[in-house]
Amino acid sequence: MKKLQAISYLAPNWFGFYEAVLAYLDRVLGAETQLKQGECDPLLDPLILKDQLDLAFICGLPLIRYSQIVLDQLQPVVAPVMQAARYRNRPIYFSDVIVNADSDVIKFDDLAGKTVCYNDPGSNSGYNLLRHRLLQGRYPQPFFSKAIQSGSHQNSIRWVALGKVDCAAIDSVVLEQELQDFPELYQYLRVVEALGPCPMPPLVAAQHLGKSLIQEIQLALLEPDAELQIAMQRVGVKHFAAVELADYNAIADIYNAALKAGYESL
Numbered sequence: 001m002k003k004l005q006a007i008s009y010l011a012p013n014w015f016g017f018y019e020a021v022l023a024y025l026d027r028v029l030g031a032e033t034q035l036k037q038g039e040c041d042p043l044l045d046p047l048i049l050k051d052q053l054d055l056a057f058i059c060g061l062p063l064i065r066y067s068q069i070v071l072d073q074l075q076p077v078v079a080p081v082m083q084a085a086r087y088r089n090r091p092i093y094f095s096d097v098i099v100n101a102d103s104d105v106i107k108f109d110d111l112a113g114k115t116v117c118y119n120d121p122g123s124n125s126g127y128n129l130l131r132h133r134l135l136q137g138r139y140p141q142p143f144f145s146k147a148i149q150s151g152s153h154q155n156s157i158r159w160v161a162l163g164k165v166d167c168a169a170i171d172s173v174v175l176e177q178e179l180q181d182f183p184e185l186y187q188y189l190r191v192v193e194a195l196g197p198c199p200m201p202p203l204v205a206a207q208h209l210g211k212s213l214i215q216e217i218q219l220a221l222l223e224p225d226a227e228l229q230i231a232m233q234r235v236g237v238k239h240f241a242a243v244e245l246a247d248y249n250a251i252a253d254i255y256n257a258a259l260k261a262g263y264e265s266l
Helices: 012-029 060-069 124-136 153-162 172-181 183-188 211-222 226-235 245-260
Strands: 004-008 033-037 055-057 074-082 092-100 115-118 146-149 167-171 189-199 203-206 237-242
Touching: 004 012, 012 033, 012 055, 012 172, 012 211, 012 226, 060 074, 060 124, 060 245, 074 211, 074 245, 092 124, 092 153, 092 172, 115 124, 115 153, 124 153, 124 167, 124 189, 124 245, 153 167, 153 172, 153 183, 153 189, 167 172, 172 183, 172 189, 183 189, 189 245, 203 211, 211 237, 226 237
Parallel strands: 004 033, 004 055, 115 146, 115 167
Antiparallel strands: 055 203, 074 203, 074 237, 092 167, 092 189
16 A cells, blocks of 8 residues: 555644554555645645645634635545543533733623734634624624734644734634643633534545545544544544545535635734
8 A cells, every 4th residue: 555645734733643543544545645744725736636645634614715726635534532521422522712811801792803813824723713603793894903824733822822912713722732731821811702613623535535435444444443532532533434525515605605705804
């Protein structure tokens, strides 16, 4: 079997877990995998555009947007189901709107005129869901006094903790992992609202791998070995669930509704 080229377009604080997932696939498939952290928007990445990637951990928004342009290239395989009760034993996550612990903000309405940061305009949790919340609330534009791109969820978390900006919307799984890794952040942050839920970012496979191999990868991850289970427990993953592209249509609906209503920015 050829070497499988894999990439993660998701937050780096789970990169070690993705390495464990691919190491497991090495063991059960007898394949050699190579994983790297994505350095650009997946919609602009030549590796995807030229169909040179085999596997990818990717946000649901760029996945569904790309799949509506280029049909039958990327197939969702599995998505993690988190252990915490808020995830209801389903492959979902939330976007937690955070403020500084000392902020006078109590509810979402209080964010009017405040400064916000976001990881990337192509992010579902950091941008798309927040913009959808503005549409749902029928807030006048602009709602925030300033919106600044931070470059990552981790940067956004620290900007809020340091008081550099007033708020940010953070992938709940990323936030939970960051608080686990850096518990001192607890004293500086407070969640004022949870947006969502939305379908969990999946592991996708390129269709050029073939139906048989993709199914083998899926079945393997649905029945992880003891070593992978230890890695799963470390990040709070209960198990994997099979997912398909249609599961992510709701994200596209949210994205398109905001654009149709004229909410092109925060």
